[in-house]
Amino acid sequence: MISTLHPAYSQALPLSADYVRILPEIVLSVFGMIVMVLEPLLEEEQGQKVLGQIALVGTLAALGSTWFMAQSPGLAFFNMVQVDGFSVFFHVLIIAIAAVVILSSYEYMAVQRIRAGEYYALILLGVVGMALMSSAIELVLIFIALEISSIASYVLTGFRRHEAASAEASLKYFLLGSFATAFFLYGVALMFGATGSTNIDQIGRSLQAAPVPLLAFVAVALMFVGLGFKVAAAPFHIWTPDVYEGAPGPIVGLMSTAPKAAAFAVLLRIMFVINVPGRLWLIWVTAALSMTLGNVGALVQDNVKRLLAYSSIAHAGYLLVAFAATPELGTSAAMFYTASYAAMNMGAFAVVSHFAGAGERYVTLEDYKGLGRSSPLLAATLTIFLLSLIGIPMTGGFFAKFYVFSAAVKANLIWLTIIGVLNSGVGAYYYLRVIVMMYMRESRKEVPVAPIPLALGVALAVCMAATLYLGLFPSEVLRYAQDSAQQVIQRSAPEIPVPAPVSAVPASL
């Protein structure tokens, strides 16, 4: 009954199992609302901490509730939500990111003197949207989830209220982001026109059955624009450096990982389940552009936040390479990449926002001079994250790139792979610049470095452990990713022949 794909109008009411399947979202929403309600009731100084802790408990509870969610796989709410290994993977990832962000926010909020409980509420509610994106298989629901997460991010970007840069970033992000979601919505509308459905599975099936109408190509392209904006893929990346520079440090850590992971999850479902011909070239060009523009842009940055912003564009490019590969390998490689990218990038931003100090004063490369001597532990931590971003063996970043490129080679995308590996070679330069500054240059001015508080320490330890774990023992996570990729692909397998592993071009092209 649950798995019937017939339009489920026969069900008058959602089943109780349906609620279990969105349990993490429910938990997060409840905690978000608790934070909202308590905020005006608590004394300002004290309340800040309490609300932060409540939010942390909320994410941990949500993390726990994914276990229940994982126990009852299947469709829910009239085929709008799909719980499978894939969505569980992204739920765990996104909620864990939120927990780490909240942990690293405690100190940041105190140092920057931002007093606002809604900060934590917005994180929780934004995460609801992101988590929902990864399990929704109904385009309209995906759009709603996308909006929930976007609106929360717009507000969070502007949280450094005293800074003009922050307000500018927020406005820029809001205007461009609205455009992008409008593109997505337009794509959804066209797709409905082309296939008569907004359910991803059904769309996939009807596109496979008949010759693909022109409208469907346009629809996929428009949806790709909307999601490409969210993942900061070139040529939709222009907003990234400005927004990352202006937004609060921990929020950049969140923005550059969690919504990206969610958008990639949606993209994976759309691209591989709605197996539109021609997707290959769309992705090929975007991936090559993102890698190249991101890396070239990062070469000349002096502001570490901007540098990491360009690096995140480049990483979106590497990740997109996986989308050009065959479904099974591509999906699992992309999942692994999102996870390890989240770990290393979160860690890097946590260090950067700790080091920035009050008013985010110390964010230029110049400020990092001599950090290796003045606070060796912080420098070593950042170094490991940067090495992982370069893709040095023994770190998660290495295997992430490795799986992506080996999936691409298997799909015979030799040129894309060569562009990719060359880029990752060039990219090493700017990460190295930071390391060089820390270890090989002497500091000219005094940059005060506060000791690392416990919460931030825990956050960094989690990121570090994940980065190293994925670098030394990647098998478990990869196997899980492969299994869940299999589930996603197989669901549409009876009707959709999976392209042979050696051919990169979909069979119908």
Next chain:
Amino acid sequence: MSADNLSSVILTLVTFTPLVGGLLLIMFPRRDRDIRVFALVLSLLTFVLSLHLPVHFRRGLTDFQFQIDRAWISTPNIHYHMGIDGISMWLVVLTTFLTPLCVLISWNSVHERVKEFFIILLILETALIGVFTSLDLFLFYFFWEATLIPMALLIGIFGHERKVYAAVKFFMYTMIASTFMLAAILWLYAHTGSFDFMEIRGQIARGAVPQFPAAAQWLFLGFFLAFAVKVPLFPFHTWLPDAHVEAPTAGSVLLAGVLLKMGTYGMLRFNLGLFPEQSRHNAWWVMVLALIGIIYGALVAMVQPNMKKLIAYSSVSHLGFVVLGIFSFTQAGLNGAMFVMLAHGISTGALFMLAGILHERRHTYEISEFGGLAGTMPVYAATYLFIVLASGGLPLLNGFIGEFLVLSGAFQAKAVYGILGATGVIWSAVYLLWMYQRVFYGKVTHPVNNSLGDLSGFEKSAIWPCAAASLVMGIAPILWLGAIDPAVQAALAPWTQVVSRVVGQ
């Protein structure tokens, strides 16, 4: 533990003992003396352990020995597969031999961040040994890249004036080149389903790899580029002088002594092993590049005003001999190439130590700053002369044997290669002896040189083992060649026919 039991884990022990030592050092208090002693003990222990290899090595067998093969990562199919043959065994021993000497030569010359220095040095040793012992392409790449960071840090933190420039240049050059190798490795994995060297070699030999003929040339080039930059083969050599001049002495010793050999070892093992036909087809231009490297390196070395740069360019020249020998596809040539690798590692390592000793006393490498040192530093001068002669290829010392074999191999391949290569031997005598003359003979032109102290105990203990090894290798090369020769024969097996035809011409 009996020898047999030890043999199954010996490679793991040799490879990771330095790493464990490095990690233990992190917990040490910052008492420099203890740290130095500990590093020395650890590196000596590694050396002693590595001696197990030549002692229990079964000469005459062509197979890989002391193999260990365990599944590491299931998807993709990566194995922890190590093993050595006569070629890699001596490179492992060379590494473990040079590292304690590096510790000794750095004993008094590294004063700042002593702890970091020795940690990095020990980690570097593990990575270097790992490169030579890996039989899984993935594992090989893993160690290959892992050597980059400690070496770049050694140059960048402990180097001289333009250290950062040199470190970044070194890192970027080798990193970008090796990404091509990664692409080639990924292609091989995608089409064979394995990273195992022997498995892939077998599949290629059987012609069981789909699409291989079309891709083989590109794969060959992908591997070759990574190795050529590392060697460095002309015209990819420009990073080397910078890196050497700026590196601390121990960094230079390992860079010249071992790191460069990673490139030639890679050519020998992977280019020849996996792509025999392509190696054959491409041999002519590789040999031309090698010859250009030999002559160009020597000529540039001759006019260097900077002693360390001179030695660096002499490395370009010597490594040209190695490449020439490898791509001559003759038994003599390959034996010679292997022998030059070892001889160069020891004699050039010693030359860099000697240059470092002068730098420590005078803080300059400029040859014109010296002169007449034979009178003020007699022991140093005598040791220097010995090493110069070894490096220049005086018979009965180690440089001669290798170059002789390489040249006789090159003659067999094509006479003109041998003739041109032979001029390199003359050039090397010219630049080395001329440099020696300018530094040690004549009058003392700079009064400050009158007060220079002779070799200290630590310095003697670092350099004299190299001198002794040079002598032994020169007198009894069979001790080394006995293990090298069967491995070389096995490597040459695909061409035995071709070679006999060439020789018969």
